[in-house]
Amino acid sequence: MAILQFIVERYNYWIFIILMMIGLYTVIARGNLVKKIIGLNIFQTSVFIYYISIGKIAGGTAPIYVPGDMERRTVHEEDHHGDGYNGKDHVATEETIRAKDHINGQSNDLHHGDALHQGDANELVTATGVAEGASGKVANLNAPALNRDLPANIHAGEANATIGAAPTSDKIANTASFNIKDSDAATGLGGEREPGLGQELAAASEIVANVLYSNPLPHVLILTAIVVGVATTAVGLSLAVRIREAYGTIEEDELETADTIAEFGKPDPDAPARAGAR
């Protein structure tokens, strides 16, 4: 059973190896040039799968930036290093506070929601909740975005609540910003939407508080490799077209026979070794 477990736990590698062998076998065993290219594609695709599977982290989400996540990490670092404070963070912190004040004016009860009390006082909790009717367009709530007039220009259906220990003053900065895409709700954020938002924020904060990303680098590498693979396939297939124009066939053994006849005038038993194709 231990062997079975060993195999099952690593199923992604087995898929990779099996695909790879299918691809290589096709390249070697098939005489048809197009089938060779197909085999080559399977072979390359298996490597893509291998790369993607090594980038996957158990429980990790897609490596797409979750708004506010970086701020949380920054503060974490500053907690650890004590004096790791710099001007850029200072600006960000100020912006956060400004944003808080701005929004507080419109929705006072939001940052008293449950979400805000779940976080440790020393830890910045970022909560992202998706408001109802939102299309999912993401607006990053970083400093430049905050510079602009918040309620007017954020269209993404998201609410972002932040509690954190500001590195300068140990003061807790509460930030809540939320946005509603529905045009009829753009003017007012209060009233009937508030209770629902509070619940969603509570749920979202738990998820986002421990955002775990899969490793993005293998994805990037494989995007490059896919481009290379597509280019190789294109060149290979166009070569196959040219070969068919020149020889009238794309079967490897017929090509060799044609070359041998062209050179010696009769079939030659040494042909495969000389043509170097096998």
Next chain:
Amino acid sequence: MAFLTQLPILPIILPMICAPLCLVMPDGRAPYLWASLVSVGTFVLCALLLSTVAESGAISYALGDWAPPLGIEYRIDLANALVLTLVSGVAALTIPFSYESIISEIDKRQTNLFYGAILICMVGLLGVTITADAFNVFVFLEISSLSTYALVALGGGVDRRALTAAFNYLVMGTIGATFFVIGIGLLYQSTGTLNMNDLRVQMAGEANHMIEAGFAFILVGLGLKAALFPMHLWLPNAYAYAPSAVSAFIAAASTKVAVYVLIRFTYTVFGADFAFISNLFDFVLLPLALAGMFIASIVAVFQEDVKRMLAYSSVGQIGYMLLGLSIGTEAGVQAAFIHIFNHGLMKAALFMSVACVMLRLGVHSCAGFHGLISRMPFTAAAFIVAGLSLVGIPLTAGFVSKWYLLQAAFDAGKPALGFLVVASSLIAVIYVGRIIELMVLRPVPTEGPLANPVREAPLSMLIPLWLMTGANLYLGVRTDWTAGLAERAAASLMGGT
């Protein structure tokens, strides 16, 4: 000074931007002059890099100002500066050389494509050499390989076998590249980094099966690209049926770059302290190098086609380079580097003289070489000089590399290897001597299509040809230049910096 700080990226950026411009130019001289200008400019930049590195040590250039190991790093030390100079130097001579040869061998409408592709091929080879990022090596390797497939296939206008040769090269080259990527993936999985120097740091003292498997995949992948002996089957046809100028360039540059990358991975990434590497050298690389030296050389003796003969000889010569590597001493690596450089020069000169014969006589088989010395004396003389260099006659560059190889073998206490090097050089005497005999002693054909009187090759071809031949002679006398640089290159590689 801004120019100097950006110098490492220029040999890549300049031809990469300039190459597509060839496609919008009209047929004829414009793309030729443009590509020549770009290749010479690139050579000047690479020579500048080499002199900078020789004076003030290795340069590290962070691409896009992203600091390594997170960002891509270009790192130029003596080892790759030498290869950069070789590649760009060969390009700077073969591209100006190619005009007459190319218009006679490929469709006129394709000439601007040819110049674009050969520049891209050069970019790829330079990029493979210059980068210190393992995955970047793969990307550039494929840039150069894809353009090489297209370049080889351009020979399909004269001989349709170029198409099948290009196809086989594509299949084998892609398998090689994919093996290489798997190897990189294994290394990345076990270390989490792609920067070569960082890989070395992360892997220090961690010899596990994953790293060993990674090295095995990389070795096979690069072995396919470098035409290491049993994986050389794509090479003879590709070199034989590609347009002559293309053969001159890829024979001189592309396989050498793959050998360089192999040396780079062996020493910079893995380091000789991994026990499995020395085992691998003794039981895999050394026998394959020796087998290549003998079997490929013997096969070369029986070739009727001179280009194919030179191609098999290339496989044999790759054996010498890997022999130097597998001796495993600093002197061995030095000899490998000297031979990478010198073999590039001699093969370029040999293929260029075959291109001259191809231009005037329309064949590259032995029949075209009968009595060549009286018909095309300069071409024939260049072939003889470069051929003697290939054999390793004193006063030629080939002698220098053989000498250092012998010295390395004897110093390492492996005199048997030295004798084998000499023995396989004797085979080279046979196959080169056979062509020289045809050129010097045989009469000019009196009947058949080859009997028509021919003129000497045009000056636009003779001048680059003789510059290349002159380099063979010059570096055969000025041994301190290559040997000195290669010695420092080997020392810096083995020193593990």
